[in-house]
Amino acid sequence: MTKLVALPIPFSAGENQRIVYPVIASDAKHTVLIDTGFPGQLPLLQEAAAKEGIALENLTHIVITHHDMDHIGSLAALKRTFPRAQVVSSAIEADYINGSKKSPRLELAEQRAASLPPAEQQGALAYVQMLKSVERIEVDKTFKEDELLPCFGGVLIISTPGHLPGHISLYFEKDKTLITGDAMTMENGKVAMANPQYTLNMPQARESVQQFLKYDIEKIICYHGGVFEGDGHKAIEEALANS
Ligand SMILES: [Zn+2]
Known part of the structure; x- marks a missing residue:
């Protein structure tokens, strides 16, 4: 059985304490971390995973949705500590992640x-x-667009450019769970479009989010905002209508 959880990782933004939500998915064969927090947050990731009964020593993959610093900050430290874990991203983001x-x-x-x-x-x-x-760190494997990963009952990699050019989101078919990365955020219990201030191409970002409507979604995990549970379709349509 898949264990699929958001790991609340706190950070300070000026005077405010905020939280980002890397996701960890784990079963008997694979342990996959999606995004890695800010630089220096490896101990917090370990602690948060341990609270869920998951040891990062078992990491098989680290998936990066895009190369913003709050997503790749602790990636190099993770790879040094757990070298067996394969780093994966889109081909476009790989060039930014490795600094080429x-x-x-x-x-x-x-x-x-x-x-x-x-x-x-x-x-x-x-x-x-x-x-x-x-x-900066080398990516071990890049995804083809709309690739289906043969783990956890099928994980679809959805190309969702807009916030950044090679941004990806993940859809866990069996769990009906969408991991948005920064394609969407959650504020006051509602999912919303990515913040335009940090989105390079807003029309493209909207098109990316529209694709989510193809899937049967009961849970949405936003890197900024956390977990939404309920009618995913309705929530995404509302987010599009309100943006
Ligand atoms: Zn971002």
């Missing part, structure tokens, strides 16, 4: 810093430095 291509997120941050008067650049430049400091 310059991240569009970094490019935007640099443009923003350059557009500010020198006296106001400090925060923007610190953000640029932070993005640059994230450790």
Whole structure:
């Protein structure tokens, strides 16, 4: 039987304490972590997984939905600690994860810093430095579009560009569970479209979310916001209508 859980990983954003939700799926054969939190969060991931009775020592795969720093932050540390785990992503994101291509997120941050008067650049430049400091690592395997992974009763990789160009989401068929990554968020118990502020291509992001309506969904896990349980179709349609 598959154990499929969101791991609440806290982080501080200025004065506020927030939470991101990497997901871990585990059965007798596979243990798969989806996204890895910020840099330095490996101990928190281990602790959160242990609370669910899952040992990261058993990790077989680490799936990355996209290369933003809150998703790949602890990836290099995880791979060093658990080298048996295969790192997987889309082919597009693999080039950003390994650093062979310059991240569009970094490019935007640099443009923003350059557009500010020198006296106001400090925060923007610190953000640029932070993005640059994230450790880069090779991806072991890339997905083809709409590939079906032969584990947990079938896991569909859905190409969901928009937030970033090679973004993917995952659909666990047997569990009727959608892992959105950052294609959607959850606020006040409701799923919503990705935050336009951090989305590179909003029309593309909407098209990506529309694809989710093809699937029978009873549970949605958003990296920012956590777990929604109920009528997935209705929730996604509402999110599209409200954006
Ligand atoms: Zn993101």
